[in-house]
């Protein structure tokens with residue numbers, strides 16, 4: 001059976017609550033606002049590349065002022081960014097930023113869509129971006145989004161005509177949207193989605209420009225504006241008690257992992273939209289000009305409008321329940337219409353409005369927070385009608401129509417019905433973010449076809465409450481949730497998760513073997529249900545061995561853990577690979593690790609990842625023992641150096657003196673220290689004298705703006721924004737005989753293989769002739785930079801400046817980067 005509609009994501013406005021999963025309980029004035037949404041039949045799609053690219057002012061304006069169905073299509077999930085609120089990076093950061101976008105949309109009233117494109121990191125040019133993404137697949141996902149969502153208006157955040165002036169992902173998003181606009185109406189293009197959703201031609205394509213794209217306010221003032229629409233986005237919404245700018249800021253402040261907290265503004269604010277394609281509007285203050293956005297847009301809709309427009313005009317704020325009979329009449333008429341697109345959308349909105357007006361509350365709560373695939377679980381139901389209307393709960397079914405053992409109940413005014421039932425899950429696989437279930441490529445996620453574009457995996461378990469209200473029967477779908485009472489926070493909601501019966505993990509994700517010695521590897525096994533016993537083996541790369549081969553465990557309670565230690569012997573020669581714990585229960589195998597993400601502004605997340613750790617046996621020699629480390633913005637270089645046998649001592653910035661540095665074999669300065677540590681302005685003399693007396697100072701990358709001092713080296717040196725973002729870019733050895741390439745390790749071109757994310761950044765572009773540039777490298781289409789690694793003799797010692805991304809390569813276990821780094825701090829020994 002096909003479900004008539006789903007009330008899964010409420011698209012109704014509500015202020016963000018501390019607990020992101022709290023059910024929405026709109027006030028009478030919010031219900032009025034939602035009725036205005038119901039009475040607008042038009043859609044807008046905003047297109048950009050990352051979480052945070054979207055202009056929340058414009059999205060909130062479209063959703064709350066125009067009352068349009070509004071979605072933001074973010075091509076990526078933002079895995080490549082930085083995380084300011086916790087340790088999660090890469091795919092886990094992508095999970096957080098996905099949820100932050102959903103939280104932003106719950107705040108500004110929009111919806112959220114994605115493609116399969118992965119935010120693999122910075123790229124300078126769309127050519128580079130589209131070579132790493134599968135351009136055809138991303139374009140097909142954009143086409144799919146348009147054909148499915150059916151926007152009247154598409155608005156690009158970026159200019160498709162300016163490659164090279166911003167992040168390559170940004171320009172690519174605009175180029176793909178521009179190209180898709182001409183494909184979506186053609187049934188011979190991307191036939192599969194044409195068959196699934198039908199073809200669709202949006203009315204117009206716009207570009208959300210601003211003075212910034214013109215270079216200056218003055219240039220914008222003088223520019224030709226004949227192709228610009230201008231919309232006033234500073235209005236105040238009395239039903240919500242907020243101005244558009246205030247909502248936009250609350251929405252933007254959901255991007256907490258990026259530190260985009262924003263203070264709201266009040267008063268007028270104009271947004272500019274450059275017309276790119278389609279029909280030019282007669283009224284350039286209205287993006288929907290020339291589009292019928294009334295109920296008469298759908299066949300049979302006029303009669304519905306005749307009921308709903310007067311209802312909005314004379315809204316009963318004192319007793320919304322009194323409007324239920326008219327809403328039911330509109331609902332019945334809507335069910336007789338044939339335009340399935342609008343019928344589905346409006347049925348969902350209207351059903352929710354009927355529940356909200358009638359004070360009807362429905363909830364299905366699982367007894368346990370997690371269940372296993374095909375497992376049985378107990379669910380408590382609550383249904384209550386807080387109005388004088390006649391409401392009967394006819395039955396409760398699963399989504400495939402199977403009735404649960406629940407008898408017919410008349411919901412008398414304000415008398416709650418509570419009951420329980422047991423459900424056997426039909427889920428054969430665990431839940432968790434669908435795009436992480438199968439390994440993708442550097443540029444693309446691997447997603448099953450039916451889920452492409454969805455912001456997150458649909459809730460694994462749902463039930464349908466079949467309500468008879470007056471003469472109408474409404475099937476209301478509800479996600480089964482989990483909740484508990486927290487002594488501090490009160491009622492806390494969490495998504496119900498389907499998880500495996502057992503998971504296993506290795507805490508250290510990269511383990512370096514600097515010699516042939518055996519290391520202990522602790523594997524933590526976690527029970528996903530009560531009473532399990534089984535065994536664990538550790539799969540290792542060829543040439544490596546684990547002892548013992550298998551170990552057994554018994555766990556009595558769900559979430560209980562046991563730690564088993566394996567002795568891992570590395571291969572005899574340089575080698576890298578992955579170790580993977582494999583858990584066996586009876587004749588079944590389990591190979592996933594469970595990672596949970598818990599922040600107040602997003603729903604609790606359970607993520608399943610392949611359980612593994614990288615191991616690398618290095619062929620590495622080093623000189624010296626004691627390294628002094630001066631922290632900058634934060635990096636994991638000290639831990640990496642300790643993994644290869646150095647003793648690393650952190651030197652506090654106010655303790656830097658010739659005396660305190662004297663005994664170190666080398667002093668290494670953390671990333672962006674000259675941007676973030678003000679005391680370095682006064683420490684330079686001590687550092688220079690330490691070098692003069694025979695020491696080695698190695699300075700890692702700093703950004704070229706906002707240095708605490710220009711005096712960062714014993715000789716003149718100026719930083720630029722030059723970077724090489726392609727981690728595969730060919731490296732040319734400029735000084736093959738130089739000691740840093742020969743002692744104690746002989747550095748060869750193979751040492752620049754398997755680097756991750758990038759080569760380096762903020763390379764110097766001018767330097768004193770005392771410096772010797774060691775390496776040359778360049779991105780495609782750029783000119784060669786020789787500033788990535790500069791070495792100078794000063795007095796008896798050596799000063800080294802490098803923008804190479806050692807802070808990424810060493811924690812990722814890249815052997816060549818370790819060997820080169822060891823040479824740099826061994827120089828002069």
Ligand SMILES: [Zn+2]
Nearest residue numbers: 049050053167
């Ligand atoms: Zn961006």
